[in-house]
Amino acid sequence: MFTRAIAATLAVALGTAAIAEEKTHSFTMATGWSGGPLMEIGAQAFAEKVAQMSDGRIEIEVYPAGTLGPGLKVSETVKNGIADMGHTWMGYDWGIDRTTVLFGGFAGSFDSERMLHWIYRAGGAELQEEFRRDVFGLVSMPLFIRTAEVFLHSRKPVSTLADLEGLKLRTAGAWLEISKNMGAAPVTMPGGDVYTALERGAIDATEWGTLWENQAPGFHRVTKYVIIPGVHQPTAPFELVINEDSWAELSEADQQLIRDAAFMTTMESWLTIGQNDAEALAFFRAQGNEIIELDPEVQYEAREAGLAWAEQIAAENAWFRKVLDSQKAFDELWKDSGKYRNVKTRGAE
Missing domain, CATH: 3.40.190.170 (Bacterial extracellular solute-binding protein, family 7)
Incomplete structure (x- = not known):
């Protein structure tokens, strides 16, 4: 009994000491x-x-x-x-290092x-x-x-490749180069500066976050159009x-x-x-915004332009190549996932 009491006391003491040592x-x-x-x-x-x-x-x-x-x-x-x-x-x-956009998402x-x-x-x-x-x-x-971002909150309607021509838009990362190659006039700036730039007409449009995230900055108050989906940033x-x-x-x-x-x-x-994104479209409609879905041609072109851009960078950047190859291998593994993960329903888009 005495030995057990000592052992118990020691265990408590050691446990207390261990806790005390935690920084x-x-x-x-x-x-x-x-x-x-x-x-x-x-x-x-x-x-x-x-x-x-x-x-x-x-x-x-x-x-x-x-x-x-x-x-x-x-x-x-x-x-x-x-x-x-x-x-x-x-x-x-x-x-x-352009490898950063592979971890942050791009077109x-x-x-x-x-x-x-x-x-x-x-x-x-x-x-x-x-x-x-x-x-x-x-x-x-x-x-x-x-999830996928809003493509643009815009003062001008945008749905076709022609609509991108000369469009002054705020963006960041790879889309600065890719959208410029598609005819736009991109600039970058911190999120806190975007509202004022839109209000003053310094830019025509901005991308920032998802439908729900973009309620807080109030872009809907100084733009008329919400352009979806975010082909520049699927994730x-x-x-x-x-x-x-x-x-x-x-x-x-x-x-x-x-x-x-x-x-x-x-x-x-x-x-x-x-x-929250699922509920946000109703919010923008209630605020008087018009929702525009990009033409399929723009969606295909943006992804293809993104992949072509990535291959160009990978040719001269070893880290970019290493990460891109990992993502491509994953994409190949998952290529048939829609067949065993998704069940077709009538009226589904």
């Missing part, structure tokens, strides 16, 4: 967003989940775009140690369901982490994903970047906690956006 952390997070779903169900939701899962040991203070650094340069802010981590779209760094990407499978079950997340470390010296993992995974020194402060268990929180936040964002 607390206070991190800062830079973001590319001033608010909206990317902040609320992305960066902020992730920070809250980490705090909950760590019983408050790991705190992440989230800052809006422009507070710690420029909204389009979150990765630079994190790399320089101004922030411990950041929430961004990797494609903003396409000027440094040649598959849809979000396939992208999620590629990321989490076909090696995409591992490639993303390896690429970011190798080229940028950052720790990286997916955090948040969109849009976003990214958590972490400074290597800050990452090294975490134990292996806490690193896994961060990965788990990022995964859960990503899946929850996909489900939330998908459901």
Whole structure:
């Protein structure tokens, strides 16, 4: 009895000591967003989940775009140690290495369901982490994903290739080059500047997020037309970047906690956006917007232009080739999935 009592006391003492040894952390997070779903169900939701899962040991203070650094340069802010981590779209760094758009989505990407499978079950997340470390010296993992975006909120009707000619549109990533080759006049700017640019007529149109996400910025108040579907961006995974020194402060268990929180936040964002998008068309119609579906010719042309662009870049960029080949192999594996996953129904579009 005495021996058992001592053993029990020692077990409690050791357990208490182990708990006491768990470190607390206070991190800062830079973001590319001033608010909206990317902040609320992305960066902020992730920070809250980490705090909950760590019983408050790991705190992440989230800052809006422009507070710690420029909204389009979150990765630079994190790399320089101004922030411990950041929430961004990797494609903003396409000027440094165009491989970033393969992880962030472009006109040649598959849809979000396939992208999620590629990321989490076909090696995409591992490639993303390896690429970011190798080229940028950052720790990286997916955090948040969109379904297909709205093609444009536009002051002018757009449905044909001819309508794209000379159209001044705000965009980012690969679509800057691809849309220019299709006749448009693209520019890039942070999301917070887009409303004013549209209101003043500095641009004719913008792409930004999905139907639901675009309610918050209010583009519908300064444009008449909602153009769908988002052929330029069939999917849009976003990214958590972490400074290597800050990452090294975490134990292996806490690193896994961060990965788990990022995964859960990503899946929850996909489900939330998908459901709310289904309700958003009625909102825009009620606001007096006209919904225009792009001609099939534009949809085919955009994807083909995206794939052709990707092959050109892959010919001269080894990392781009490696990631593109992985995605193409996945696409080939899934080519017949519609036959065994989708059941035809009458009247289905």
